[in-house]
Amino acid sequence: KQEVTQIPAALSVPEGENLVLNCSFTDSAIYNLQWFRQDPGKGLTSLLLIQSSQREQTSGRLNASLDKSSGRSTLYIAASQPGDSATYLCAVGSSNTGKLIFGQGTTLQVKP
Amino acid sequence: DGGITQSPKYLFRKEGQNVTLSCEQNLNHDAMYWYRQDPGQGLRLIYYSQIVNDFQKGDIAEGYSVSREKKESFPLTVTSAQKNPTAFYLCASSAINTGELFFGEGSRLTVL
Numbered sequence: 001k002q003e004v005t006q007i008p009a010a011l012s013v014p015e016g017e018n019l020v021l022n023c024s025f026t027d028s029a030i031y032n033l034q035w036f037r038q039d040p041g042k043g044l045t046s047l048l049l050i051q052s053s054q055r056e057q058t059s060g061r062l063n064a065s066l067d068k069s070s071g072r073s074t075l076y077i078a079a080s081q082p083g084d085s086a087t088y089l090c091a092v093g094s095s096n097t098g099k100l101i102f103g104q105g106t107t108l109q110v111k112p
Numbered sequence: 113d114g115g116i117t118q119s120p121k122y123l124f125r126k127e128g129q130n131v132t133l134s135c136e137q138n139l140n141h142d143a144m145y146w147y148r149q150d151p152g153q154g155l156r157l158i159y160y161s162q163i164v165n166d167f168q169k170g171d172i173a174e175g176y177s178v179s180r181e182k183k184e185s186f187p188l189t190v191t192s193a194q195k196n197p198t199a200f201y202l203c204a205s206s207a208i209n210t211g212e213l214f215f216g217e218g219s220r221l222t223v224l
Contacts, residue, residue, distance in 0.1 A: 032211050043118075043202055043215040051210075089155075093211055099170075100213060104154040 002027045002094045006103035013080055014111050021075040021106050023090035028068045032093040035064050035075050037086045038105070044089065048075070052095075080110045114139050116216035118203050123221045125190070125197070133188045133219045135203035144186035145204040145213070148172060155202065161186055162208070190221060198223045 003026045013019055023033070032051050036044040048057045048064040050073070056065040063076040073090060089105040116137045125131045137144065146158040157170030161180040175194025180186055186205075190197045203216045 034213060036215075041200075041218075041220075043116075043217040044204075044213075046212060046214060049210065049212045091155075091213070099157060099160075102155040104152070 002030075002092060002097070002101045004090060004092050004101050004103040006088075006090060006106050008106060009104070010107045010109075012109040012111065015080060015082060017080050017110075018076070018078050019080055019108075021077070021088050021108070023073040023075070023092075023103055025071045025073075025092045025101075027094065027096065028071055029095040030068065030092050031095050033064075033066055033073050034091045034093075034100070035062075035073075036089045036091065038089060039086050047088075077108075080108075082110050082112050084108060085110050116203055116205055116214060118201075118216035118219050121217065121219060123219060125221060125223050127223060128192045130189055130191050131221065133190070133201055133203075133221070135186045135188065135216060136184055137186075137203075137205045137214075137216075138184060139205055139207075139214065140183075141205035141214075142183070142208045143206045144180070145206075146170075146176075146178065146186070146188045147202045147204065149200040149202060149218075158188065158201075197221055 005024045034049045035047040038044045050066045061078040066073045087105040087107045091100045091102045119134045143162045145160040147155040159178040161167035177189045201219045206213045
């Protein structure tokens with residue numbers, strides 16, 4: 001059974017810092033991995049999608065990497081800003097079940 | 113603008129009543145999903161549909177029902193059989209070719 005874990009559950013950093021959010025999964029049979037952002041009381045916004053054949057994707061200050069063999073993905077945020085404060089979730093598309101399995105998220109606070 | 117529209121944003125229900133949450137998308141996506149989000153539990157899949165007139169149970173389908181009569185619409189009914197319906201409900205859709213998931217803004221249901 002695929003399990004997705006995000007550590008730490010919460011993170012607080014000063015503005016301007018570069019930071020890394022982690023996502024690990026137990027089954028390497030995946031078809032994609034997606035990172036989302038969620039603001040309080042809102043829906044999820046798609047940030048980056050990595051297909052299983054890809055190693056990384058970049059969008060602006062965000063870079064996501066995927067290492068299937070080790071069951072890990074990282075989301076790198078460069079030069080963090082207070083507006084980056086939100087909960088970040090990763091979701092893994094399982095090749096075995098065809099379903100997307102979500103981690104519980106990392107809540108990020110960027111202090112001015 | 114292309115996107116997913118959920119309504120209502122907030123809904124209050126008395127015990128024993130059925131309520132229906134609306135989800136409409138104009139992204140021309142084939143697949144649509146309903147998730148439930150509870151604090152500390154992450155997102156859990158209720159129902160999903162990959163094509164009109166067909167849908168499958170997710171991990172927590174008991175007490176819920178859906179229909180998919182049109183490609184654009186995937187309403188969710190929370191029945192009186194759902195024992196703990198107070199939650200944040202999220203509708204999503206995806207294109208079959210990429211698998212990228214897009215979410216609506218959510219509907220918060222409170223049972224009084």
